[in-house]
Amino acid sequence: MKFIHTSDWHIGRQLHNQSLLDDQRFVLDQIVELASQHDVDAVVVAGDIYDRSIPPANAVALLDDVVNRLVNELNIPLIMIAGNHDGHERLGFAARQMNDSGLHIIGPLSKDVRTIELQGKQGNAVFYGLPYADPATVRHVFDCEVSTHEEAMAKLLEQVHEHDSHGLPKIVVSHCFLDGGSESESERPLSIGGADKISPTLFTPFNYTALGHLHGPQYKGAEHVRYSGSMLKYSFSEQHQNKSVTLVDIAEDGAASFELLPLTAMRDVRIIEGLMAELLEQGKTDAHNQDYLMVRLTDKNAILDAMGKLRDVYPNVLHLERTGLMSDNTKVELSRDHIKKGELDMFSDFFAQVSGEPMTDEQQQAMTAAIEELHKVERTA
Known part of the structure; x- marks a missing residue:
């Protein structure tokens, strides 16, 4: 199973009141081309698809174009989860109707964690989409007592552990803040006082974890627990970051290997x-x-x-x-x-x-x- 892991597109974002839509289109074109060039089995976007919960019309049109090229023209399945910037209900509209087309969108959190089995050219894998959810949302959906982001994530991962994948690799897609991660100024805090931090050890049992939220590419706890980073520099604090997407290859034995595919911005x-x-x-x-x-x-x-x-x-x-x-x-x-x-x-x-x-x-x-x-x-x- 070979797929591209990317996140934090933030379509519709501005930098000091300067629209970045043309810059985003330029880089999204590269992501589509990389998916085709490397003949991947899927593209995974780990949250913050849009920059605002109610995105502008031109941002929606740009995403629509990218989805059409990947899913309809290239026949590459696309998995997207909602991040903390996204409007979960709006992003997830008509998601159930689009599953059969190869477009898998996980918007609002549901009591049954979404499982997506994809067929790869060299093997299948099961993806588990966990949209961003704060402890209050997890308490409401699961009727349980959790008070921290780590406790909330542990509750969501219970179903991933329990699910029988019939020996297929388990790939978790999540949007959260791992303890020890390197931050930038452009990331919206998930909470105050460090209560949003989650131990990387929660994700190490799985074959691969595709994370979103932190804008610099990095891994924590283990090499297969990774942030792809954002596709563009969204603050001057990111000036020294090298933007990329992560090409992930899951072998027959479930071991994951990675390669960072660089992205070139229209303007630095x-x-x-x-x-x-x-x-x-x-x-x-x-x-x-x-x-x-x-x-x-x-x-x-x-x-x-x-x-x-x-x-x-x-x-x-x-x-x-x-x-x-x-x-x-x-x-x-x-x-x-x-x-x-x-x-x-x-x-x-x-x-x-x-x-x-x-x-x-x-x-x-x-x-x-x-x-x-x-x-x-x-x-x-």
Whole structure:
């Protein structure tokens, strides 16, 4: 049995108010191509299909296109479970009617854990889809007493242990936070205070566990308990992550082997730092100037329209930090002497910081006349 494990598509996501739909389409095309190229028996998406519980129409249209290409055109079964970002009921609409087509969607949690037996070219396997469920949901569905995410997951896995797979490999698909996993800023917390963490040992008895939620590819507890990671970088904290999907091959004896298949983004997400003049010069010849950028300016003087200047050479600057100004405490603390200064002196200081030169005599005279005129207006108002 050979399949692709992926997760955290977050279709419809924005990065600092920038739509990523075209970027997502670019990478999803690669996933479809990899599935065809490696002649896989299935594609498994371990949750967070969409970024919001009520996804925008263009996000739904994109997923519809991907599903059609995989299931109808390539005849590759597709298994998707709901993650914490998904609207479980909406994602699972008409799921029972679509099973026979090769599309298996596990939306809301049900009392009977969903089992899906798939036929592979070199052997069959049974997949168990466990959508994201917090302890309150598990208590309600199973009428049991669980208070932590680990207790809730243990309750769900009871049925997986008990199910007779007739000797076929057992593959668990889940969306959760394993203890010790490496986080990023773009992952929505499942709870506060660490109560969402689950021991990896719960999953080690199975032949493979396809996990979603954490955006960096990694494994915990054992190599066959794995996160595929997200298909794109969804925060600047992920700038050093290499995005991929996991190609999983289950041998006849049930042993799993893995290969990370790299994904290439249309635009990278990265952080650059330096003086304004240096970055503007660098941007003129930067072959990747269309990337999504966070810029950290080290200049210690004020700069008019810094974002506009940067976007002339880096059109997709999404966030700007003035680290040079923040590091110079003398620039952010107003001294008593500065407060005592008059309007002309304060404007002269501002002018010198922005332009790098002091005001000329003519400029000072013009500003003095403007200030006096403003005072006249105030007195007569």
